[in-house]
Amino acid sequence: MSYFKTAMLLAGMTALFMGVGYLIGGASGATLALLVAAGMNLFAYWNSDRMVLSMHGAQPVDARNAPDLFRLVADLAARANLPMPKVYIMDNPQPNAFATGRNPENAAVAVTTGLMQQLSREELAGVIAHELAHVKHHDTLLMTVTATIAGAISMVAQFGMFFGGNRNNGPGIIGQLALMILAPLAAMLVQMAISRTREYAADDMGARICGNPMWLASALAKIDNAAHRIPNEDAERAPATAHMFIINPLSGRSMDNLFTTHPSTQNRIAALQQLAGQLGGQSARAATGAAPRGPWNGEPRAKGPWG
Incomplete structure (x- = not known):
């Protein structure tokens, strides 16, 4: 999907926010929603990275307390011609990762302890490189802004339900119930459309x-x-951030499989296998779990303090 189409989807999410505001408060509600959306986008631009990292309990690390991870991120950032991002670790058994930040100069990469414990160094390199690609594509700002707006749509829809909404032209009790359910669903569908193509x-x-x-x-x-x-558990408490992770973190519970913010993992693997064939990659050896040699040292990784 082109950046133009992505921008159109983001505009659609803002329009949805305004529509919810109109149903709750009429024309003044729509105007207020537009102002709130603009303010939230501005706030998200400067603060969303810190908010998301805090939601998931991410702690900053450096070359002293996580030397292997820090060195790996630095090597891959250099290969991607990117500034060194901040590095964070989330104390979470589920292997996963995300990137955030308003631009490459203010980016952060966060990985879970489960990721470092369950993946080889080469697999970890692949995950971090994926997150650095999001940074290079400026996806990190887009994903945090959509998470902020989606969360706001859910909050405003529920607010309208509990406080009566637009009494003159409002949708009524049934309409308000539908609004509370369908507005967050519509926001999630837009998130899905944006996230899948960026992945x-x-x-x-x-x-x-x-x-x-x-x-x-x-x-x-x-x-x-x-x-x-x-x-x-952290992602369950903040589901609007699910699309930021490399794999949907909500899929640990069956009902979350009804909708997904990510494309099929099988399709993603198939695309990577096709790319490996084009690049002459060592697909057979890596796919069977053997540790391929990395560009950073020429040897399979030794066990570090995190894995």
């Missing part, structure tokens, strides 16, 4: 950054399998 693009660039598409393919298979077994 494919980040997979492609991330594979090129780390040097072997099958490292990322192997990581996606492991993360997807674990996400169906290991709930992510």
